[in-house]
Amino acid sequence: MSFSTMLASMGMGMLRSCLIFFLTLLFALPLGMGVMFLRRSGNPVIRNITKIYIAIMRGTPLMLQLLMWYFGPYYLFGMSIRGYRLPAIIIGFSVNYSAYFAEIYRGGIESIDHGQYEAAEILGYTKAQTFFKIILPQVIKVILPSVTNEVITLVKDTSLAFTLAYNEMFSLAKQIAASQTSFTPFIIAGVFYFIANYVVAFVMERIEKALDYYH
Amino acid sequence: MILEMNSIQKSFGDLEVLKDISFHVDEGEVVSIIGPSGSGKSTLLRCATFLETINAGEIKYMDQTAVTTGDDGVARYVGRNELNQIKRYFGLVFQNFNLFPHYSVLKNIMDAPVTVQKRPVEEVRAEAMELLRKMGLETRAEAYPCQLSGGQKQRVAIARALALKPNILFFDEPTSALDPELTGEVLKVIRQLAEEKMTMVVVTHEMPFARAVSSRVIFMDQGVIVEQGDPEAVFGDTQVERTRQFLRNYQR
Ligand SMILES: Nc1ncnc2c1ncn2[C@@H]1O[C@H](COP(=O)(O)OP(=O)(O)OP(=O)(O)O)[C@@H](O)[C@H]1O
Numbered sequence: 001m002s003f004s005t006m007l008a009s010m011g012m013g014m015l016r017s018c019l020i021f022f023l024t025l026l027f028a029l030p031l032g033m034g035v036m037f038l039r040r041s042g043n044p045v046i047r048n049i050t051k052i053y054i055a056i057m058r059g060t061p062l063m064l065q066l067l068m069w070y071f072g073p074y075y076l077f078g079m080s081i082r083g084y085r086l087p088a089i090i091i092g093f094s095v096n097y098s099a100y101f102a103e104i105y106r107g108g109i110e111s112i113d114h115g116q117y118e119a120a121e122i123l124g125y126t127k128a129q130t131f132f133k134i135i136l137p138q139v140i141k142v143i144l145p146s147v148t149n150e151v152i153t154l155v156k157d158t159s160l161a162f163t164l165a166y167n168e169m170f171s172l173a174k175q176i177a178a179s180q181t182s183f184t185p186f187i188i189a190g191v192f193y194f195i196a197n198y199v200v201a202f203v204m205e206r207i208e209k210a211l212d213y214y215h
Numbered sequence: 216m217i218l219e220m221n222s223i224q225k226s227f228g229d230l231e232v233l234k235d236i237s238f239h240v241d242e243g244e245v246v247s248i249i250g251p252s253g254s255g256k257s258t259l260l261r262c263a264t265f266l267e268t269i270n271a272g273e274i275k276y277m278d279q280t281a282v283t284t285g286d287d288g289v290a291r292y293v294g295r296n297e298l299n300q301i302k303r304y305f306g307l308v309f310q311n312f313n314l315f316p317h318y319s320v321l322k323n324i325m326d327a328p329v330t331v332q333k334r335p336v337e338e339v340r341a342e343a344m345e346l347l348r349k350m351g352l353e354t355r356a357e358a359y360p361c362q363l364s365g366g367q368k369q370r371v372a373i374a375r376a377l378a379l380k381p382n383i384l385f386f387d388e389p390t391s392a393l394d395p396e397l398t399g400e401v402l403k404v405i406r407q408l409a410e411e412k413m414t415m416v417v418v419t420h421e422m423p424f425a426r427a428v429s430s431r432v433i434f435m436d437q438g439v440i441v442e443q444g445d446p447e448a449v450f451g452d453t454q455v456e457r458t459r460q461f462l463r464n465y466q467r
């Protein structure tokens with residue numbers, strides 16, 4: 001198999017990896033916001049359940065969680081899991097990453113001076129206006145470096161989808177390497193992840209720069 | 216009467232911080248509140264501006280009741296809509312400014328009138344620029360708070376409060392977070408507002424300022440108003456031993 005054929009047959013895998021990446025961000029970023037609100041709830045029951053949820057998400061391997069999400073419906077409810085591969089992956093990743101994002105958001109929110117809320121209240125802003133206009137923009141600036149770290153980890157974590165035999169980048173690399181007895185697919189995969197993270201770092205740095213106008 | 220507070224009581228847990236405080240502010244008055252640290256001055260302002268809820272007592276703005284206390288001794292606030300409407304009567308300037316760091320100076324001043332009061336942007340901009348001129352900051356409209364000195368920040372905070380056209384403006388130690396050489400520029404602005412007959416309540420440790428600017432001085436200690444009256448009477452020759460002691464300590 002020539003290098004270009006190899007690259008071509010791995011192209012589909014790259015697209016699938018990108019799909020996992022973008023869908024996870026799409027769901028996990030807002031979901032994390034919801035988890036953060038529950039985590040900060042005034043109700044101790046809700047707060048503690050959310051705490052346990054976050055502890056489980058962060059304290060068990062994502063690989064195991066993916067297996068649970070995929071095979072769980074079958075073993076627990078005898079449901080058919082045909083065609084459920086990608087949804088299980090996206091759910092597993094999103095739910096897992098939302099826990100990490102929730103903790104990042106929480107750190108960001110708690111770093112904002114209480115005086116900001118009081119000033120907004122005196123000026124007559126509603127609770128929603130205060131959050132979206134005053135607090136959130138400042139939180140985003142604070143958390144950006146931590147979010148960047150998490151997003152870079154996600155790029156690499158997409159390879160865990162191989163657990164559910166989803167033919168993304170890493171699974172294909174393994175298959176082709178085995179059938180061709182060649183090491184090249186792994187190098188291609190490595191370069192792919194590296195470039196993807198280079199792009200992520202570049203984009204995030206631009207956003208950080210754009211928010212550099214105040215501190 | 217712009218503000219009337221009657222028999223205000225406020226506790227934090229077991230700590231009784233305000234014990235039966237009553238006072239009022241008439242239109243055009245400048246009332247200074249002085250007193251030792253921990254006497255409850257900030258708490259009084261925070262209760263007046265609804266940042267803290269009182270345990271008992273009565274608060275009225277422009278003869279509109281915001282809180283009353285029934286025979287059962289429980290303070291009852293009016294409904295949210297009415298309270299929001301009453302909140303428009305006052306503004307508050309904080310010790311540490313609390314400007315919005317992600318907004319420019321101009322946006323800090325303009326945003327509430329536009330977002331909260333839904334007033335036309337162009338009209339608000341013209342007024343905001345006028346306020347900045349008054350504060351001597353017309354060249355800093357596009358600057359961000361982090362680029363300003365403390366004195367400039369506080370003047371922006373005052374302009375931000377004035378942009379909502381409050382009937383009464385509260386100040387909680389407006390110069391305490393400033394380097395000594397910067398207090399003058401802020402006090403000058405407050406003095407100028409006093410000359411324009413802006414109704415103000417100022418908690419301050421700047422005794423010469425309080426004496427020069429106030430129409431009335433309130434001396435608080437341990438959650439009660441020990442004495443109030445004409446600044447010359449209080450600062451000049453108070454008959455109250457506790458006040459005398461406080462002012463004496465202050466001169467040292
Ligand atoms: N949120 C709070 N919880 C508990 N205690 C509080 C709270 N806020 C104020 N106190 C207490 O109430 C008392 C009065 O505080 P306050 O800040 O009103 O005093 P102050 O007169 O403004 O003093 P200073 O001149 O130092 O600003 C203090 O003993 C303070 O510790």
Ligand SMILES: [Mg+2]
Pocket residue numbers: 256257258387388
């Ligand atoms: Mg105080």
